[in-house]
Amino acid sequence: MGNRRIYAVAAFFYIFILPLFFHPDIKTIFYQSQFLSQGVTNIYSFLTSNPERAMLGPFVYPPLAYFLLGFIYLPVKLLAGSGFTEWLAMGNDAVGVNGIYQYLFAMKLPLLVTFFISGNVLTRLVDGEKTRRRLLVLWFFNPISIYTVGFMGQIDSLVVMTTILAVFYAKRSPYVASALLGTGALIKSYPLLLIPFFVVLVSTRWRDRIKVALPGFLVYFIGIAPYLTTPAFYESSLVSGLSQRMFQLSLDLGFGEQIPLIPLSLVIIFLIATFKHGGNIGKIGAYFLAVLIIIVVGVHFHPQWALWALPFLFLFLTRKGKRKRVMWFALALYILGWLATFVLIDDKFLTWGIISTFDRGVLFLPSVSQIVDNFVDAEYIQTFSHILMAVSGVFLAASAIFSNDK
Amino acid sequence: MYFWLQVQFFQMINNKLTWPVVIISIILLIAVVFAIQIFGVRNRIDTSVTAYKFEVLDSPVSGMLKSNNNFLNILMLRMKNPGIENNGVFKFELLDNQGNQVRQISFGGMNIGDPGDLRFQFESIPDSAGKEYRIILTPDDSEPTVFVEVSKEEEISYTSYFRTVNKSLAAKSFANLLKGKIVTNLGFFSFWILLLFGILVYDLRKKS
Numbered sequence: 001m002g003n004r005r006i007y008a009v010a011a012f013f014y015i016f017i018l019p020l021f022f023h024p025d026i027k028t029i030f031y032q033s034q035f036l037s038q039g040v041t042n043i044y045s046f047l048t049s050n051p052e053r054a055m056l057g058p059f060v061y062p063p064l065a066y067f068l069l070g071f072i073y074l075p076v077k078l079l080a081g082s083g084f085t086e087w088l089a090m091g092n093d094a095v096g097v098n099g100i101y102q103y104l105f106a107m108k109l110p111l112l113v114t115f116f117i118s119g120n121v122l123t124r125l126v127d128g129e130k131t132r133r134r135l136l137v138l139w140f141f142n143p144i145s146i147y148t149v150g151f152m153g154q155i156d157s158l159v160v161m162t163t164i165l166a167v168f169y170a171k172r173s174p175y176v177a178s179a180l181l182g183t184g185a186l187i188k189s190y191p192l193l194l195i196p197f198f199v200v201l202v203s204t205r206w207r208d209r210i211k212v213a214l215p216g217f218l219v220y221f222i223g224i225a226p227y228l229t230t231p232a233f234y235e236s237s238l239v240s241g242l243s244q245r246m247f248q249l250s251l252d253l254g255f256g257e258q259i260p261l262i263p264l265s266l267v268i269i270f271l272i273a274t275f276k277h278g279g280n281i282g283k284i285g286a287y288f289l290a291v292l293i294i295i296v297v298g299v300h301f302h303p304q305w306a307l308w309a310l311p312f313l314f315l316f317l318t319r320k321g322k323r324k325r326v327m328w329f330a331l332a333l334y335i336l337g338w339l340a341t342f343v344l345i346d347d348k349f350l351t352w353g354i355i356s357t358f359d360r361g362v363l364f365l366p367s368v369s370q371i372v373d374n375f376v377d378a379e380y381i382q383t384f385s386h387i388l389m390a391v392s393g394v395f396l397a398a399s400a401i402f403s404n405d406k
Numbered sequence: 407m408y409f410w411l412q413v414q415f416f417q418m419i420n421n422k423l424t425w426p427v428v429i430i431s432i433i434l435l436i437a438v439v440f441a442i443q444i445f446g447v448r449n450r451i452d453t454s455v456t457a458y459k460f461e462v463l464d465s466p467v468s469g470m471l472k473s474n475n476n477f478l479n480i481l482m483l484r485m486k487n488p489g490i491e492n493n494g495v496f497k498f499e500l501l502d503n504q505g506n507q508v509r510q511i512s513f514g515g516m517n518i519g520d521p522g523d524l525r526f527q528f529e530s531i532p533d534s535a536g537k538e539y540r541i542i543l544t545p546d547d548s549e550p551t552v553f554v555e556v557s558k559e560e561e562i563s564y565t566s567y568f569r570t571v572n573k574s575l576a577a578k579s580f581a582n583l584l585k586g587k588i589v590t591n592l593g594f595f596s597f598w599i600l601l602l603f604g605i606l607v608y609d610l611r612k613k614s
């Protein structure tokens with residue numbers, strides 16, 4: 001029996017949950033991207049100069065996210081039916097409209113397709129039918145995928161697909177892989193951080209490394225070049241939440257001096273990649289995993305950011321097989337830590353809001369952190385959960401880097 | 407626990423139990439969601455007016471509300487205070503059809519997001535069902551101007567809520583709400599069910 005059963009079960013499960021669960025992010029980005037069909041090519045300056053149209057705030061993603069979602073807006077609108085555009089313009093609690101289920105289904109469906117493509121490409125990165133099945137089951141049926149793709153419908157699944165494709169093409173065509181990372185960075189910026197790690201694993205010669213890095217940075221630069229003179233682009237997209245948060249975790253040395261720990265960790269990982277595994281492209285998944293886990297566990301993360309490292313985490317774990325039960329235990333702790341950390345963030349749209357399509361009165365319930373506060377300090381639990389996630393994440397990342405697996 | 411569950415899933419993914427387990431899991435998920443909605447939620451949606459655009463709030467803006475339920479107690483409005491720079495004082499009023507003030511709330515500009523939903527919660531009105539009210543939002547002369555979402559008719563866009571006073575009423579109200587959403591979007595729900603059924607049949611037939 002092949003993987004068909006897994007795809008069928010996953011399709012059934014995700015198609016069932018797609019229309020029923022809601023998060024405002026996908027509505028916001030589709031509202032902003034629909035301006036492409038009205039001929040708006042610079043969404044950053046458009047929303048600044050037309051504040052009455054900025055009903056859902058500024059556009060905070062790099063430009064390709066706008067063009068990609070703006071391009072699929074018309075077919076999505078056709079599938080979504082009447083009232084879709086008006087609904088997009090409504091507030092975050094606009095879940096009482098009758099067409100909500102159809103709207104959510106139409107918006108999330110393209111992202112689900114990319115999620116399935118990612119799963120399919122992942123299976124091509126491992127050998128053995130049993131390993132492939134195991135990888136697919138993990139990819140489709142884990143709390144992070146179910147929550148971020150099925151419940152929220154985050155566009156991160158698009159970027160994740162580009163990073164998986166980059167790993168797929170890493171050996172076959174490093175230039176294509178590099179360009180894919182640059183393309184991904186035009187949807188969400190984080191793949192840009194992966195390019196230096198990718199190029200040092202491609203070759204031992206700096207000349208080749210620079211040649212491979214060029215397509216990635218060039219694609220990114222060409223993509224953002226038209227917006228470099230737009231101040232709103234800097235404010236809302238280029239200086240993103242991630243780039244600022246990466247510098248917040250730091251060691252205070254006194255006398256106004258600080259050492260930011262995430263950049264420090266990334267530099268250390270980069271040095272290990274260069275001097276221990278330089279030219280060993282087989283380790284690309286391990287380094288992508290390490291970089292992305294370090295970034296996510298070291299910042300005040302959005303839950304969907306956990307999806308970034310997931311494919312490489314599962315690649316590592318399935319290659320390991322059942323030999324290392326401690327790895328599976330670490331994965332369980334990582335997911336538990338992730339869940340408890342974001343559930344206690346004081347944002348109802350991450351918890352009750354997800355089920356608000358049935359009755360938005362659920363948004364008036366006290367947040368989970370307020371409920372927990374009645375029994376025990378929620379901040380304390382959240383800190384402990386984040387530590388749990390960080391420790392297990394770093395353990396998994398280190399194990400991947402230093403494992404003997406290719 | 408998670409590890410154990412994952413191992414069990416690996417083992418059952420290709421046997422006869424797959425579909426029953428998946429369908430039971432989905433039913434359990436929906437049961438939990440419905441239980442939260444029926445037993446946890448107290449303030450339920452009453453009625454709403456669809457937003458069309460943001461309107462500058464430099465003079466009083468009004469809108470009509472006809473409540474469908476008793477115990478009307480919340481109105482949600484969407485406003486925008488660019489850069490949260492306006493810290494003036496604004497007035498929210500609810501008048502009956504005789505023009506008498508029924509409820510009034512004053513609020514500061516700092517309570518308005520950029521943009522954000524603003525919740526006006528007041529003592530519930532026991533006999534609100536079927537009655538008409540006028541909502542008036544009045545700014546002071548503070549700068550810079552703030553915006554409020556309005557309908558195509560340039561009336562305040564809002565969502566109103568009522569307080570459910572017992573669980574049987576809550577269950578009934580929830581069932582009616584769900585029924586209304588399914589009936590008005592029957593085409594999509596038929597397509598969705600057929601799609602799910604098609605996947606199930608496709609897999610089972612291929613297997614046999």
